[in-house]
Amino acid sequence: MSDASFDRSRCSVAGTLAVVGEKWSLLVLRETFLGVRRFADLQRALGIPKAVLTDRLATLVQEGVLRREPYQDEGERQRHEYRLTGKGRDLYPTLVALMEWGDRHLADGPPPLALEHRDCGARVRVALVCDDGHEVAGPHEVAARAAGAGVERRA
Amino acid sequence: MSDASFDRSRCSVAGTLAVVGEKWSLLVLRETFLGVRRFADLQRALGIPKAVLTDRLATLVQEGVLRREPYQDEGERQRHEYRLTGKGRDLYPTLVALMEWGDRHLADGPPPLALEHRDCGARVRVALVCDDGHEVAGPHEVAARAAGAGVERRA
DNA sequence: CGGACGAGGTTCGGCAAGTGAACCCAGCAT
């Protein structure tokens, strides 16, 4: 019985990927989370073709994930930089989840980037939790319920 | 100073995206998490071109995210289905993170799919936590440290 | 037996997207 019937056309995974699922988009965001904000720095850091970077930045701005802000270094003309919006900052767990998977399954050595809690210095990771405070070990502990129907299945 | 220097060439985000970052790959995995395992069912559910699905399944199998297993319905010849490996199952938090972001920022109505903890029925979500048990609110509470160096920056 | 059927593909021609290199433009410095 593999008919997992819910309305795929409005699936949130698909919707999110429509916004950040193009090639390079998530890597651009990774850099912005690391504090890189300027066109040339992004281009250097990523090795992305300029035309593609122009396009990705434009769509991310249009989607409200980044915002384009003027700045001015002394003795320089005014330029623009790209900063995360709140909507963009909410993608942080997604990036961390991708990073963790890579650390665990593609590693040839220690993780190239370690995340620490600023307050206590302990390692930061993503977890699945439920609203009762339990930590969820994996998909087998989760039931997916389609909106509007009593359909329930293992996820 | 936006030089955020760590070795991008081995960044785990990039590595992960090299495995599952092609168009459709994560949507195929979403379906497999929902229990869809067969070629024709995947094709129907996603509306993906057959040629692309063939290719995505092959690379996901090759990467060890899915495994191709024979099965046989009675009165049918032997066929193959695609199942998550442990490596694939570890992508669950990533999918959930993508889904949550879409639920929060693209919603025109209630989330199309709700996740519940099988034991207690409470809603399941992704969280950032540190090994000391604190919940991390966002990127501003996290410091990223490049491996091998004392480099530290806001993430 | 011959023929139809369905799952799971492969092949093909056309269109969209990604790529590197070259070029452009504004403003500051000389």
Add this chain to the structure above:
DNA sequence: ATGCTGGGTTCACTTGCCGAACCTCGTCCG
């Protein structure tokens, strides 16, 4: 005036995505 730099645009080329058509292997039906 000449050059330099950040932030792009344009161009020719290649790669990737797409739908439709075709193929293949076993099963069923007559």
